[in-house]
Amino acid sequence: MLEIQNLTSGYAGMPVLKNLSLTVETGSIVVVLGANGAGKTTLMNTISGLVRPMSGHLLMEGRPLAGLAAEDVVAAGISHVPQGRRVFPGLTVGENLIVAVTAATKRAPGGFDQALEEVYELFPRLKERRNQLGWSLSGGEQQMLAVGRAIVARPKLILLDEPSLGLAPLIFQSMFDAIAELNRRDGTTFLVVEQNAEQALRIGHRAYVMELGELVAEGSTAEIARDPAIEKAYLGA
């Protein structure tokens, strides 16, 4: 689905990602691991068009993404849940979800109503807080809303940047279960950046490990989880 070849990207002329290549197969869940500052967020932002690549190719279903504005990337079927949640503070939970509606949502069976139901089922807390303004939500509630907005959009590919941040353990588990479920049922593809490697590797199919803007390891999640170096660095002793 997503094909990244020799991507170099960064800020103000200084590259963060160096010549990075990565593939996301249709219908798979791909996990990206890496230390703080490795460039994971930069990778996600480059895919979604918030950061302009300096060189290299980004192909979504064979069509180039590089140079597209963020809003056009969304139209191509990619939803990005950014690090730091970024819910709209002055809109209610419901309005935040309405704003995230895309053409794909409307076309899908059941349309927006169905999609909304799904989000509320996954995060009942959001349903309770339906009419509450974004800013006043607790940190975890905001995180749920951010993920909910991506689900409502019904994209082909969802980019999740540290979705577990600030989530309580139970919610966190049910979210990962839901990701697996969405993937199985609708065939939605996921690219997930996560500090909590253990959980991510549990649901993922493939994993990449980044260090200082470059890939240092890749393989099936099972292989990666077994790799002693990885285990030491990301899973904790």
Add this chain to the structure above:
Amino acid sequence: MTMVLDVSGVTKRFGGLTALSDVSFSLDRGKILGLVGPNGSGKSTMLNVLSGVYAPELGSVTLNGAAITGMAPNQITRAGLARTFQNLQLFGGLTIGQNVMVGRNCRMSSSLLGTIFGFSSARREEDEARETARTYLDFVGLADRFDDETSSLSYGERRLLEVARALAASPEVLMLDEPCAGLSQGEADDLADSIRQVAAQGISVIVIEHNMRFIMQLVDRIVALNFGQKIAEGTPQEIRANEDVIAAYLGRRHA
């Protein structure tokens, strides 16, 4: 064992929503208390009540036996309670060192005239504040960034700067809201060590965190909230085994 902080019967409502209802607990000198609970259970709200940002509808908070409910945040800080924020609140226009020195402000007393005309007492106090700031920046590992802009810090470093700023107020109680968010497990372990050192100096700590590994290894006691109510209190072992906490918060896997 002396009790430093006593929270009794605190209730806080937002419109029709009761974010905290009748919550009580206490904290002893030099102890570390964990505050856990599902998202939206009222943990941050509790911190906001303790630090004076929100006034509770009911209940009282005493610090060393003196009531602090209804006091302005700056008075509470002067009384000995300092905190960090879940959503970072740094002073972006100040350097890293100055951020920490603002934290020291509540322990400074020189007059306006004294600082403008450079009275020796005022200068001494300013030097002392700078030294204190350096000490605490050193403590969180940011000493060499004293004159840098805050914007040059990574997310994790910013959290540490907030800790240094809170410590500069020489608090009796330090309150941390999700200090590990965005940190890797290794960094979280380092932070836990630092917090233990703080506690060893006799400062009591309240910490909110969803990182169970961090919490369980660090704290002396845990208070668990759900829907604004206290559902359990005890040692980490007791909490880990508590059925209510498992059902509401931890899930089976963590138990």
Add this chain to the structure above:
Amino acid sequence: MDTFIQVLLAGTTIGCIYALVALGFTLTIAAAGVVNFAYAEWVTYGGFFGVMLVGLGWPLWLALIGAVVFSVGVGYVFQRVVFRPLEGKHFLTTVTATIGVSVSMAALAVLIWGPYPLTLPTFFGSGIISLGGVSLFPHNLLIIAITAVLIGVLHLGLTRTTIGYRLQATAQDPDAARLMGIRVRRMRTLAYLFSAGLAGLAGFLVAPLFIVTTTMGFSLMLKGLAATIVGGWGSLKGAVFGGLIIGIIEALGAAYISSEYKDVIAFLIVIVVLLAMPRGLFPERIAEKL
């Protein structure tokens, strides 16, 4: 009683003008956080465009359309050279730039249209309708009607569609808005152009009452600013009510208390309103979550 109705009518007319101005002024705030001090000149130029086109022999209605179109053009130029380069900067930075441009525009207006006060005819000549002891001025009624229609259209547009939410989302977090697929730049351009069009319309409509001078826009913009804040920063509904309230208070104050102190009265009422409702009638709903 006649006097009261007559004064109320005059206050409502002026209030509608303030509301119209405040609406355009607020639109850029609501959509992009842009406080546009050159709005004064946008309004002034609307009047001047009208005078110029009528001077060229265009019929009045065509001149009205022309003035609005020209104003939209001015808005487009602004979007390219003033607003876009400063996207994402602090709102005071844009304020400074617009102050600069407005100084230039005001000076340029004198060079183009000369220093003398100019006027436009109304659609209805100088005829009046007498209703009992009250005189109705057709042009004033037109202003009230147009304001009402515009407010209605905007209200429907913003509440019956999701555009209103998208506009708010754009203003609150442009990057996140783009991640939702919202065409941020298009939204903003739309807001700028609409705002400029409103300015041109206001400038044209008030020209027969206000006399087109290079300073005519400044006081109107200040009233728009006041209306925006009294109504609630960035709230379109607030801008309308704020404008109406200020206009009516001024008129009633002048009629029943003192014309010398009418501005003080209006300002004192503003102060009282702010003390009672520090964030305006329709407050911006955002605060900080800690």
Add this chain to the structure above:
Amino acid sequence: MTGRTSDTANNRIRLAGLALALATAALLPFVLGSNYHLGVAHQVLIFIILASGYDLLLGFTGLLSFGHIGLFAIGAYTSAILVTSTGAPFMVGLIGAAVLTGVVGVVISIPALRIKGHSLTLLTLALGEVIRVVIRSMEWLTNGSHGIAGIPRPEILGFSFRQPLPLYYLLLVIALLTIAFAWKLKRSRYGRAFNAIRDSEIAADVCGVNISRMKMLAFGLSAVIAGIAGSLYAHTVRFISPEFFSLGLTVILLAMVLIGGRGTIIGPILGAILFISLPEALRFVKEYYLVAFGITIWLSVLLLPEGLAGLPRRLRRWMPRRNAKEAGL
């Protein structure tokens, strides 16, 4: 260690710059001897004082006030009335102006503690206009819209500053004192507290900064300075009337500080110099000078969004990149 040495190098550059600026200011009258140039310089100095004080609110504390010209007016009228109708010496007028505006500033700050953000701007705008209209209406005291004429030039301990040259030095000294005050303040715990309030009021509060007291102090201090500037204005121009202290002047004052760079010491100075002297310097383009002036403002904002004070930082940011590029090649 290298950091230390480059710091001292920086300080040395800064000291040299300061010395140069002082020398220029002291010798300026001998370069531009005419009364016209001195007259412009008088205005520049008065506005440096006013803008520096305004920046304590706007730049230091993040409070956008539109009523500052009202305080300036109160200062001017207090001094003018004291001196012309009671025959008090200039110093009494000056101090009276400072004290009264200080008190008014603190009183204004009381509602300002409750009201934040844009509403504060409107509140202060309303207060400023009320001040102006009240001055205009109190004919028995202020001579109403006719203004007060015949205000004498300053005289201190028998020494007259009637001539433009001595007056220049008097204004220069007071401007330097104001700047030194702002500079000291910025580096003190008070300055830090002001900045903290600007950046995050709630965090400042939680850090132990007494928000109410600090806001009152900021309003009071900037009002005192406005009062001093007002007094100096009255005694320099020798005529004041309510019309001068209009909202347009407020906008100019705001633009001055913003163009210069808010929250910096040098910003208001550069802003005042630019705003007063540039239109004069542009007189050669005749009736186009205002057009040119506005375009200059716009361009400078485009190039230096943080204000003229941001120029050195901009240059520094451009330099290493160019170096890096050269090194890369």
Add this chain to the structure above:
Amino acid sequence: EDINLGMVIATTGPFAGGEASLIHGTRMAIEEINAAGGINGDNLVLVIEDTGSEQTGAINAFNRIVSIEPVAIMNTTISGFVMSQMGMIEDEGIPTFTGGASPQLAADAKGTEALFRVRTSDILVAKAAARFATENLGLEKIAVLRLNNEYGNGWIRMIEEQLAEDGKTPVAVESFESVDRDVTAQILRIKNAGTEAIIVAGDPPNHLVIVQQIRQLGFEGAVIVSNSGVLPSTLSAYAPGAAEGIYGTVDSLPVADPAHAEWVERYRSAYDMDPDFAAAEYYDGVKMLAEAIAKVGTDRAALVAELRGIDGHKGVGTTYSYANGGDGGTSVAIVQVENGGLKLVTSVD
């Protein structure tokens, strides 16, 4: 050798329109003088500086002009600006002509010896307006609607003084701000007071608005507007017919004086527009100055002394007196708008 004549006037900003004709009047005089061989062979050269319609601009422009050492200065008509230059005029002792009509500018009020008014003081004009209403029109109930500034306040003071002579007071006194564009409330208050004549004092845009609203609100009595309400540029901007029948004050009207009428013809052919009377008065100012220079040379003190001696000098604009506390122009005329033009009703000298 050339003699510099300075001029401090608004060429930009809101006052530029009102002051443009003064430059023409001044220029006309200079051209005539130079064409006739100059003053003792020296040509007059006009140097203009712009006030930008602002007080600080007026101060700077004045200082700038002073630095070229002009023989005299033709100054702005905005009284407030002149007041703010007063200290400098006094310091320099430079002969300065102004069209400012404010009573404050009189040498025996707050003005200075070196300042010469080339117009009729508002003391005379405003009183003439009031007297016209009471004596000529025989009306009892006079109301005043005035701009809330130095100008408007000067008018109300003088009108009250004049009415007091007959033991009267205005039945209503209302004010407006210069940016106000709706005076319904004020007019209704005036109307409800049973007013028979309204005297309006304001700037040109104010008159355009007020005259129209007075009629729309059905006030049937007499309307007397201050000078700026009947300037040629204002007259042409009234809505068709709106100003018909209103009275206005002018210092002088050409039809009353053949010399003035002849001058107007020359002005028209030179600038292709109608002059207002103040242009003629600035013309007179330059002429009086030239005569004085021819007599006593360019020494400032001598010039001031010479000009202060003028008594009953008849110019094209009006008759001037500076001797014995004389305060410039002495004539006032009341005119009426008829078919869009002005008709002399009465004149006071």
